[in-house]
Structures are given as structure tokens and as C-alpha cells.
Amino acid sequence: MQKNFTAFQGQRRLVSGPAGEVALVVKRVAPRPDEAIIIFEDATGRSIDFDLRGGDREVLARLAKLIPPPVDEEAAPSAEPRGRGRPKLGVVAREVTLLPRHWEWLGAQPGGASVALRKLVDEARRASGDKDRERQARDAAYHFMSTMAGNLAQFEEASRALFADDRRRFTGLIADWPADIRDHIVKLAYSDRA
Incomplete structure (x- = not known):
């Protein structure tokens, strides 16, 4: 991508x-x-x-x-x-630090420790993929918002609404912000969610 x-x-x-x-x-x-x-x-x-x-x-x-x-x-x-x-x-x-029982289990897996770890990570990514994407989108919107709108009216309240995932309140609080800034924040925060 x-x-x-x-x-x-x-x-x-x-x-x-x-x-x-x-x-x-x-x-x-x-x-x-x-x-x-x-x-x-x-x-x-x-x-x-x-x-x-x-x-x-x-x-x-x-x-x-x-x-x-x-x-x-x-x-x-x-x-x-x-x-x-x-x-x-x-x-x-890279280095990974595990307890001996973890290394024993990994070593006993088909393909060895590296293959087992990759499979575990891929499984975890699939299981929590939507939540991870939502968190990353919210964090990206907040970072942009802090830089471009940190001194605008309702910034603190809008931040709380963003992290509370209260989309209606959030978009209402930023409605009077400059259009390009407001639209980009909404795009970053919610483009993956309909």
C-alpha cells in the first residue's frame, strides 16, 4: 500500500x-x-x-x-x-526476550521459532485488525489536529469526543473550524469507517 x-x-x-x-x-x-x-x-x-x-x-x-x-x-x-x-x-x-518455557514451545513448533512467531503475529493482527486500524486512525487525526487546530475553539472538548469515539459530538465541535482542516481531520479519523 x-x-x-x-x-x-x-x-x-x-x-x-x-x-x-x-x-x-x-x-x-x-x-x-x-x-x-x-x-x-x-x-x-x-x-x-x-x-x-x-x-x-x-x-x-x-x-x-x-x-x-x-x-x-x-x-x-x-x-x-x-x-x-x-x-x-x-x-x-531483531532480538526477542522470552522465558525458557516460551523458547521451548517455539522450538517445538513446525518451522521453528521464527515461523511460529510470524504466525502468531499474523493471527493477532487478523483478530484485532479493526480495533488497531481505528486506534491508528484516531491517533493520526489527533496528531494532525494538535498541530493544525491546537489553538482553535473547542479543541480540548473535540479531543475528548475523538477519543471517546463520539463521532456526532466530535463533528459538531469542529464544525466551525476552517473547512480544509476540519475535512482532513474527519478523513483521517473516519475514512475507514462508513
Whole structure:
């Protein structure tokens, strides 16, 4: 899944889309001293800085390093011989600390500890997927809201309504906020839920 970003100049939304598209639009917009341009990662609601120096190709090359394309977890394995691990699938070695009884159980599983852990994680993700997505959406909306609307009327009450999952109250409290900010917050918080 491709990451999307949204750029705001002051209270006005400039552009939403993939990193390269957003970066090139922002690069071409005339800066205004009274209205900063802020770029947000939609998945997290956090601001991010893009290095816009140089030509378009240079900007896009730096972005490709900063924001690599998504890994297709279902991709067919390559016919090339491979070394240890599965780097093409994004497998990363990290340390896990468990009690001896956990290691014994994992070691007795078909495929060993790594396969068993991946299966357990995938099962947990499926079981709590909707709740996790709702939490991530709420958190993204709150991060964006804190940056762009932290000084607007009803911010504290709107935050409480957002975390209480009281959509009606939340949208009522932010109804008078600047349209682009309000609409983006609602999109981040509720786009996955009808």
C-alpha cells in the first residue's frame, strides 16, 4: 500500500497524494512568510520534512531513499539463490526476550521459532485488525489536529469526543473550524469507517 501525504499552507490544503507528487507541488508553491507549508504523513498524522533542494529528479531520488516503495508481502519468492534471512520480503532480525518455557514451545513448533512467531503475529493482527486500524486512525487525526487546530475553539472538548469515539459530538465541535482542516481531520479519523 502506497503512503499518502497532505500538504497545508496555513489553513488551506494544497495537495494530497504520494510523496513525490506532494513534494513537487510544494516545491513550486510560492512561500508566504505569514503561512508556513507543513507536510503530513496521512497514516500517522505527523508532520514530515522533505528536502526540496535541487531539481525535480534530485528531490524524487532523495524521497525514494527516505520513503521506499511498499513491500508486497504476498509476492512470489525470487528464483535467485538467497543468503540468510529474507531481505527481499523485508524480514529483519531483531532480538526477542522470552522465558525458557516460551523458547521451548517455539522450538517445538513446525518451522521453528521464527515461523511460529510470524504466525502468531499474523493471527493477532487478523483478530484485532479493526480495533488497531481505528486506534491508528484516531491517533493520526489527533496528531494532525494538535498541530493544525491546537489553538482553535473547542479543541480540548473535540479531543475528548475523538477519543471517546463520539463521532456526532466530535463533528459538531469542529464544525466551525476552517473547512480544509476540519475535512482532513474527519478523513483521517473516519475514512475507514462508513
